[in-house]
Amino acid sequence: MFPDSVIAQGLEMKRTKCTEIAKNLGTCMTNDLFEKLKSNLFSIIIDESTDVTASKFLTIIVKYFDFKNCTIKTRMLDLIDIYEGNAENVGSSGEVLFKKLIEILEAHQIPLSNFIGFAADGASNVMGAFDSLSSRLKETLPGITIFKCICHSINLCSSEAAKTLPRQCEDFIRNV
Template sequence: MNSKNEDDPERARTSESVKRRRGENSKKLEHKKQKFRNHITAICKVAFDDSKIASGINLGRTKATSIVKNVIGKNHSEEIANILKSTYFSVIIDESTDVCDSKSANEGATAEKIFDELLKAFNESEIPLDNIIGFASDGCNSMMGAWNSVSSRFKEHMPGVYIQKCICHSWHLCSSSACKTLPRACEDLARDIFNYFKSSSKRISHFRGFQDFCNVSPYQI
């Protein structure tokens, strides 16, 4: 087999490509994406063993996180701030799932606190508040209440701002209400399928292999 590869450069390159992909996929299945950074340099050194640059790379999880946070992240933040300084834009606020241990709005997610943090972020980046022309959020009281909310504070400080409840949240509420008319078994089946694949890289890998075998478009669970 080796002699054939040596006689056929194209076949040799294909073989090496397959080995690299196999190694990459094995690491992806073995480790979560967040921890994959610790192994990418080792993969590069094996995949590109003739490269002096690859052999000299040392990039662990801590260093990669620091680069993303303090270099790439800051650079993108500055680019976005420069754009917002010279154009009109709207603000959309929503709660997000965060697994980090950094405190955010630690004094409570009140309307006053959220609005103050928002203004603080714009002022620190020297973004003119006059450039804000719209605000959208879900319909909770802290965001869209008539008197003591983020939207009421927008109206008070920026009278010309257009206020809009997020259409995606409205669609979600409508869909959720409509689903109540369906049999409970339908929702249970959908949840069971999701939970079956959710925490198992092996099952997801088997599912992808099954889709390839059936020659169907890949779907992500």
């Protein structure tokens, strides 16, 4: 793995040590991201997904400009089990998602004034005109820019368009 380092070539790890190193590196990278968000403007993209155990998660992705490297960075900020926690802060309602998102930012002293953009799918709990995550963001952060995620919109359009094709076309493409 490291042909130019005699020390690294002698490195051996089993599952326990490797797991601990991965956790510690993850913590360091996350803390570094929190520090960058304290001094940079950023946007958040969210999506809910269900894993194979039927647990629902909220993935929070952040985009910001890294002045040190002069590049736009996209990083995962957090992955939250939305049905874990106390009874009033559980679920996928606009109110609960808003609370969870703000909690994360406030817990790490990230100024809400740096949060300038938001994107998500078009679900009513997230993008609805009333009582949604985005309506609460607009109320709390009047200057925020909110977009429906174009990837979700394109996926919905292409899924509907594909329904007009004969089933053999889809089977053929999957087989290829």
